[in-house]
Amino acid sequence: SSELTQDPAVSVALGQTVRITCQGDSLRGYYASWYQQKPGQAPLLVIYDEKNRPSGIPDRFSGSSSGNTASLTITGAQADDEADYYCNSRDSSGHPPIWVFGGGTKLTVL
Amino acid sequence: QVQLVQSGAEVKKPGASVKVSCKASEYTFTGHYMYWVRQAPGLGLELMGWINPNNGDTNYAQNFQGRVTMTRDTSISTAYMELSRLRSDDTAVYFCARDRGYYYVSGDMDVWGQGTTVTVSS
Numbered sequence: 001s002s003e004l005t006q007d008p009a010v011s012v013a014l015g016q017t018v019r020i021t022c023q024g025d026s027l028r029g030y031y032a033s034w035y036q037q038k039p040g041q042a043p044l045l046v047i048y049d050e051k052n053r054p055s056g057i058p059d060r061f062s063g064s065s066s067g068n069t070a071s072l073t074i075t076g077a078q079a080d081d082e083a084d085y086y087c088n089s090r091d092s093s094g095h096p097p098i099w100v101f102g103g104g105t106k107l108t109v110l
Numbered sequence: 111q112v113q114l115v116q117s118g119a120e121v122k123k124p125g126a127s128v129k130v131s132c133k134a135s136e137y138t139f140t141g142h143y144m145y146w147v148r149q150a151p152g153l154g155l156e157l158m159g160w161i162n163p164n165n166g167d168t169n170y171a172q173n174f175q176g177r178v179t180m181t182r183d184t185s186i187s188t189a190y191m192e193l194s195r196l197r198s199d200d201t202a203v204y205f206c207a208r209d210r211g212y213y214y215v216s217g218d219m220d221v222w223g224q225g226t227t228v229t230v231s232s
Contacts, residue, residue, distance in 0.1 A: 033218045035155070042205055042222035043147075043155065054210075054220060086155050090217050096169040099217045101147075104154040 002026040002091045004102035011108040012077045020072045020105045022087030030090040032070035034063060037084045037104075046085075047072060074107075082109045112136045114206050114223035121229045127194040130226045132206030139187035140164040143209035145219055146180060146191045150202040158204075161189060164213070196230045203227050 004024040012018035022032055031050040035043040045054050047063035050070065060075045070089070074081055087102040117131040132144065146158040159170035161180040168180045179192045189206055204226045207219035 030217075035219070037155075042225055043207075043219070044222075045210070045218060045220050048210060048216070048218040048220075084154075088155075088157075088217070088219075096167070097215065097217070098159070098169055098171055099145075099157055101155040101157060 006102040026092040116223040119227040129192040132189045134187045148202040
């Protein structure tokens with residue numbers, strides 16, 4: 001099965017821009033989605049189909065992709081953005097389809 | 111509003127089975143695939159599989175094949191996940207999550223249940 005690799009931890013100063021990355025072979029053929037999870041809460045979809053935001057997600061969240069790497073960028077990070085972030089994409093090795101999560105990145109806002 | 115409400119916490123002994131329910135409301139239950147995702151304490155998200163509530167088709171992640179069964183009851187808009195032969199490392203929070211697509215599978219999980227804690231301990 002495919003794997004998605006994320007940096008375990010990233011930090012950003014309040015109001016600055018941070019990029020969280022996700023690497024995997026499946027990303028060459030399938031879009032990534034991104035989830036935010038705060039302690040004790042269920043995950044929240046923040047980006048789907050690589051760059052689309054669900055209703056209600058602030059426009060400081062954006063997504064992009066190049067080659068085998070998908071990225072989530074937070075422009076002007078807020079204290080409320082401190083959370084774990086997970087990427088997700090389709091596993092390229094099977095049908096019926098199955099999806100896999102990256103290991104997650106803990107974002108600290110300083 | 112659209113929501114998924116899961117059953118309450120469970121404590122099980124090793125070797126037992128657990129069945130978690132996920133009741134959907136305020137949307138067409140059969141129109142959206144349902145996923146089950148688990149999260150062990152302090153660890154990341156792990157997709158267990160999905161069910162198509164429209165026809166009952168399922169697909170399970172390799173790590174769970176042979177131990178997990180996903181079913182649904184369309185009359186009460188409820189999905190179920192049963193995990194058998196429980197081990198201590200099955201201790202986790204189990205989430206159900208709705209697929210964003212309407213009568214197609216997108217892979218994006220746009221509505222989540224609140225989670226059900228399953229503790230496996232002798």
